[in-house]
Amino acid sequence: MQYSEKVMDHFMNPRNVGEIENADASGTVGNAKCGDIMKVTLKIENGVVVDAKFKTFGCGSAIATSSMATEMIKGKTLDEALRLTNKAVAEALDGLPPIKMHCSLLAEQAVKSALQEYFIKNNLLTDENRHFFDKLDEDAHDAG
Ligand code: FES
Numbered sequence: 001m002q003y004s005e006k007v008m009d010h011f012m013n014p015r016n017v018g019e020i021e022n023a024d025a026s027g028t029v030g031n032a033k034c035g036d037i038m039k040v041t042l043k044i045e046n047g048v049v050v051d052a053k054f055k056t057f058g059c060g061s062a063i064a065t066s067s068m069a070t071e072m073i074k075g076k077t078l079d080e081a082l083r084l085t086n087k088a089v090a091e092a093l094d095g096l097p098p099i100k101m102h103c104s105l106l107a108e109q110a111v112k113s114a115l116q117e118y119f120i121k122n123n124l125l126t127d128e129n130r131h132f133f134d135k136l137d138e139d140a141h142d143a144g
Contacts, residue, residue, distance in 0.1 A: 017054065053070060108135060
């Protein structure tokens with residue numbers, strides 16, 4: 001069996017599908033090679049991600065990882081949300097086939113892109129936290 005039960009579950013019953021109205025931040029990313037696109041919207045109150053939703057036009061792993069990534073940041077402080085990694089998302093899903101790891105990177109990038117918008121808008125970027133956004137420049141198709 002190539003996909004874990006958790007991947008199948010989050011693909012068949014994705015959590016947090018949709019778009020938050022009047023979101024405090026949103027981020028859209030795409031992968032040029034597979035053509036998949038993800039949009040993440042966030043509601044942020046008092047430094048806490050109180051809600052997260054996603055819309056993914058993409059493969060099953062892209063849907064499962066965006067579902068899990070939004071679950072993992074809900075209720076977390078901005079500081080904790082910044083520490084989300086695609087590896088943690090893949091692990092929470094009990095793993096992904098190597099060829100599908102880039103899908104989890106796309107999910108991380110969608111979350112980071114929304115957070116980056118919020119950090120820039122609210123002047124929260126510092127020399128200490130800037131590096132959390134480095135992965136936005138990575139080519140998601142090369143992710144191992
Ligand atoms: Fe590209 Fe899944 S095949 S995100």
